[in-house]
Amino acid sequence: MNKNAIFLATSIACALPLSAHAIDINDELALVLEIQAFSDYRAGGVSMTRNNSALWLDSILVHKPSGAHAGLFTSNIDFGTQANREFAYYIGIARPLSENIVGSFTRIEFEYPNSSQFNFGEWIATLSAHGATIGVKYSDDMKPFNDRRTIAWVGYEHSLPHGMTLDARYGLTDMEHAIYVDNDGSSRSLYYDWEIGISKHQWGLDWRLAYIDTDLSKSECASGFGFDDNCSATLVGSIAKSF
Template sequence: MKRHLSLALAAALLAPAVQAIELTRDLGLELNAGIYSDYRTRGISQTQNDPALQGSATLLHGSGLYAGVWGSNVDFGHGSSTRQEQDYYAGYYWQIDDDIALDLSYIEYVYPRQSEFNYGEYQVELSAYGAFLGGKYSNDMAGDQSYLYSYLGYRATLPWELGLELRYGQADYKDPVFLSASGDDRDSYQEWESKLSRSLLGLDWSLSYVDTDLSEAECAGYYGFEDVCSATVVAGVSKTF
């Protein structure tokens, strides 16, 4: 899932007038819709490198509590009957001071017509002075497979109001699930992303470079396609209400 509590959204938690639709003095609703040239999560395409239409609705409370739903089209191929991902999430955002914040959440991933793909995930992210460090853990992915995704990165505003986000992450599985062409196996892989963004003409534009260290053989062996883990550029445009 691409959703994460951005600094702009975090500000909306405590100042609903930023972007969220004000429902009451303490409660706001943020709506977002966007189209992207690919749906990549943790470096892996969920649409076989095809475009994705995505949207979300998030209730934001002035206390820092939030809850919402996020959705996207997906395509896992190989006769998969699901064509949609629906994520339900709830969490607490603690603004410790102007520069330091902590985000705690739980996310339930649902794939209609293919419930064996469903799983839940706990997330924590600490951000300070533009840097961020986080982790996501699931103990019910693909049956009894546990999974830990840890990441770190940096967000900054460049000249001309350009947003910059750099992220490096590592996904660790309980069992060795990636098999190389030489027969070696491993239980983890690394991924990274560099993203530029800018608001223009009332829309939010983004351009990302995404890559992983998985070989074509490792990618094909686990995900079924050799090109869904390779380097790509993802362009996107979205609108927040």
């Protein structure tokens, strides 16, 4: 899911100067459009495209006075099934809770044409202040077993010289059942992921390079996601254009 577009929507709702990244429809409504190309689509540290490239398209309509927003996101994916595309429909609200703290709450529904057995929905809540973000995602219908899943993460962004930004993220994913099975027969329901990236806005584009990894072994990765190389360390490059 495109965290950049949600960040833009949050920023617009909080009246930050983002005219370069939004189309003002009128005094109350703004539209954010973003196209983003990735060398790999990673979610929770795990490849959604079997370590291949992805193209994200995202559109989000923001009601600036209230912070309410609704959007549509799509990307190519590869789960090793008939599904080759992911669609996400989301609605939420982002509001300043104090002078320095911004909160957001979002509901997202994911759909996978030709593999509807993977469709699911989740709730997302975040708090951001002084460049730091904490967030939680929760779903009670993760397929194929309708498991509960909780994701929690912390992130931080820091401005660097020459218009660059350093960002870092550390997260955990906890499933209801112990689906990650290692070679020795041990199993667990929780794993950790982390990433660190550097980005820069140049020539009208947003460029980013990130190192991403998880603590899942190859066997645990295969048992949880079907392939043993979807969870390994990697460098992911991306280029984005916002309108």
